[in-house]
């Protein structure tokens with residue numbers, strides 16, 4: 401399989417730094433918890449966290465929703481860490497239909513965090529089925545299946561330091 405570069409490593413690094421600066425300003429004097437959605441967000445979260453200039457904690461939750469490149473439509477949250485008294489910033493790899501993130505948000509809200517916002521590195525707005533408010537966004541991308549920088553196709557390609565599309 402051939403991968404075509406969509407967003408280079410340099411562009412990714414630059415954007416992560418910009419997001420880190422913005423988040424550091426906005427969350428000064430807050431109780432920031434980066435809550436990563438496994439597995440796709442773990443590389444972005446690790447990079448973002450190291451650009452922050454403020455105290456920060458991290459935790460992860462796991463959802464099962466995708467098989468291959470199709471959404472099953474059903475989302476199960478396998479593990480949700482305690483978020484009480486935290487200013488929770490959900491870290492997602494990509495927002496596609498919006499079904500996954502809206503289910504996650506609903507579950508977290510039940511636990512009454514101090515605040516709840518969303519940071520997604522990629523957004524594919526053309527495929528949206530439910531409205532989603534993205535508070536911090538890396539890149540808007542076209543309606544293509546992408547891999548790399550944590551994103552997979554059948555568990556492959558997560559380790560690429562750029563983001564690309566799969567060609568046949």
Ligand code: IMP
Pocket residue numbers: 440465466471492493494495496497498499500501544545546547551552553
């Ligand atoms: P949604 O519920 O359709 O918004 O699905 C979002 C989830 O699907 C993301 O967290 C990813 O794990 C996965 N996903 C959506 N689009 C892509 C893609 O282009 N490449 C890899 N994973 C994707």
Ligand code: MG
Pocket residue numbers: 437438439440441493494
């Ligand atoms: Mg995901």
